[in-house]
Amino acid sequence: MGKTTGFLEYPRQENPFRPEEIRLKDFDDLHEAQPADARRIQAGRCMNCGVPFCQSAFGCPLHNLIPEWNDLLYAGQDREALNRLLLTAPFPEFTGRVCPALCEKACNLADDGVTNRDNELYLIETGFEKGWIQPRIPPVRTGKRIAVVGSGPSGLAAADSLNQMGHHVTVIERADRPGGLLMYGIPNMKLPKEIIKRRVRLMEAEGVSFLLNTEAAPCITDAYDAVVLCGGARKPRTLNTPGIDAQGVCFAVDYLTEATKALLRRTVPSICAKGKSVVVVGGGDTGNDCVGTALRQGCASVTQLEMLPKPPEERPIGNPWPQWPRVLRTDYGQMEALAVQESDPRIYETTVKSILTDENNAVTRLETVKLKKSAEGKLLPVPGTEQTLPCDLLLIAAGFIGCDGRTAETFDLFADPRGRLMPPDQTHHLGGRLFSAGDMRTGQSLVVRALADGRAAAQEIHAFLQKNSF
Ligand SMILES: Cc1cc2nc3c(=O)[nH]c(=O)nc-3n(C[C@H](O)[C@H](O)[C@H](O)COP(=O)(O)OP(=O)(O)OC[C@H]3O[C@@H](n4cnc5c(N)ncnc54)[C@H](O)[C@@H]3O)c2cc1C
Ligand code: SF4
Incomplete structure (x- = not known):
């Protein structure tokens, strides 16, 4: 020790x-x-x-x-x-x-x-x-070809493992840069984009090929010995609120993606918080990333609405060590808002009742309402608690409801009721030459879990290829 x-x-x-x-x-x-x-x-x-x-x-x-x-x-x-x-x-x-x-x-x-x-x-x-990290080129190649669809952490981890096992790996990515949510989601201040580029360069030197700006096509199941779908779970939960189609209402990942793209190309983002009263719906990590980004873009104010009650400062009964503590956490964006605005940006047990707009259908104010848990555990609006908030940029960070459907359609697959491409036996094998991994298989999770799942899928694919010679 x-x-x-x-x-x-x-x-x-x-x-x-x-x-x-x-x-x-x-x-x-x-x-x-x-x-x-x-x-x-x-x-x-x-x-x-x-x-x-x-x-x-x-x-x-x-x-x-x-x-x-x-x-x-x-x-x-x-x-x-x-x-x-x-x-x-x-x-x-x-x-x-x-x-x-x-x-x-x-x-x-x-x-x-x-x-x-x-x-x-x-x-x-x-x-x-110190130069200890050098390309590890597999000494022997198996001759098997594998397509990895999606270059988020699960796709990168699966590609890396399969390449090290000696297979020829091609990563197919619809975006213009590799990394999935590491690139377009998590902001640069948490994960500088040069760090992703450095890893991708290393993987290329080790023999992995990347096809960017490319949508996976159904024919790849014939062209490759195995295909692993690592497309993420990016279908956003929306608000069932009048005015949702107004100008100035935007999903968090779209906003964060544009912020990173603009940063990398050194231009002004097309969706920008500068000078605006920003309201973020969703008190989680994605919402916090929106708060930090909006502050850096020079917003006039930022408020974060959370439906649930404020978490306790200490572990509640029923949530003992070594479980993950469900306690109040103040993340970097919220700390920054506290420093600039001198008040906590978070408002708990509150949601948007309606989005108010001007004559050009641009959002100007929000009508909010307090929520209370019913005896059945449902969050219900409390009549008479309505208030209005100034808002000219509304960012929806209310979670994700599964994979986007396009990839499932391409490969003639059906997502389960939770929007996942999870094989019924809970493995990674969807049937034939098709496998799934990461958020696409498990639902929206964490980078570390996506990495572990990508590696586990690679092990299954390797065993599958050893059993089946085509
Ligand atoms: C804003 C935000 C911040 C987050 N911050 C953190 C954090 O700080 N720490 C943490 O642990 N987790 C965080 N997460 C969660 C984490 O990013 C995800 O769990 C993780 O990225 C999932 O990895 P993945 O590889 O499964 O999918 P993704 O990262 O979503 O990557 C999927 C990739 O597949 C591509 N793709 C999809 N379909 C196709 C297709 N048909 N053809 C070609 N390409 C396709 C997509 O373009 C995308 O690049 C955050 C999530 C969000 C939204
Ligand atoms: S990857 Fe594992 S060891 Fe590293 S910080 Fe996360 S949980 Fe801890």
Whole structure:
């Protein structure tokens, strides 16, 4: 283990955020990296527990060997620590930035868990800096050809594993840049886009081909030995509200995509929050990303509406460690809004009753109403609680209801009632040469879960190819 008494001597220290007044002026990385010494001390807090919950089903979905690489990091053996991390983690430069770190909440140190995510990021970035990360070209090729549809984290993870197994992999992506929601969804300040490009360049050097601006066609099931559908779950939940078709009403991912595209091409986004009163419907992570982006674009004000009650500050009964804590969290965008507006942007137990527009059908105000849970657990509007809010940009971040339907139609498949392409036996095999993985199979989830699912699909495809010679 790291240092026997490390967890008693050293307080938890995460990579600090850059101050709000500075980071709001740009779309650069939110965090400042810490020097190696700081990360070593933090790794020394790991207790090498008899039962490491951090790598159990409650913790890391990739089952990263956390105590082992923390120990090596503490001992100054960075390269060995990185090699141990890479045994299970395909892209630590993504998870080290955007993972909610399920492992840290499952840590035996509970709310004071070891800073595994920052340690992981330190290891991979050190690896790139020191030239330890080099293309790994498979020594033998099997001659089998595999198409991966979608280049989000699940598609990239499946492609990487299958390529390393010696198969020829082509990734087919309808967008103009690879990465899925890593590229067009998660904002640049959380995951700088150069980081995705660096990984894609590496994968290309290792033999993976990327076809961009390309929609998957039905004929690929004949052209390839296996096809894995990793198209995500991006169908947004909308609002059943009069005025929803007004100008200035936009889905969160469309807004965030345009913000990133404009940033990369150095132009003004076609949907921009500058000078506007922005209202975000949805109090989750996507909503928070909209708040952070709108503030950077120079909005006049930003408000976030959440249907559910404010979560408790401490774990409620029935939500014990090592489960993920369902408690109040104030994320970077909300912190920034607090700093600029001096008030919490979040309004709880509230939804939009109607969208009010001007003579050009552009949104000008929202009528909101309070919600209360009925005895049956339904959220119902409370009569007489209506209010109006100024709004000239309404961003809908109310969650996702499954895959977009286009891919299912192309391959003559039916999504289940939750909008997923999940085989009835819960495997990845949809039948014939078709497989599915990531959010498209499981519903909207997390990057780390999509990575784990892409790798699991690759194992199934490999076994399938070994059994079936065409
Ligand atoms: C705004 C936002 C922020 C998020 N932030 C975080 C976060 O901070 N941390 C975290 O862990 N998770 C986060 N998530 C969730 C996470 O991004 C997803 O769970 C993850 O990206 C799913 O990966 P995927 O590969 O299954 O699908 P996606 O990332 O959705 O990628 C699917 C890809 O498939 C392509 N595609 C679809 N159909 C076709 C077709 N027929 N032909 C060709 N290409 C096709 C799409 O263009 C897309 O590029 C966030 C989600 C959103 C919306
Ligand atoms: S991927 Fe996420 S859950 Fe796994 S070790 Fe890294 S931070 Fe923890």
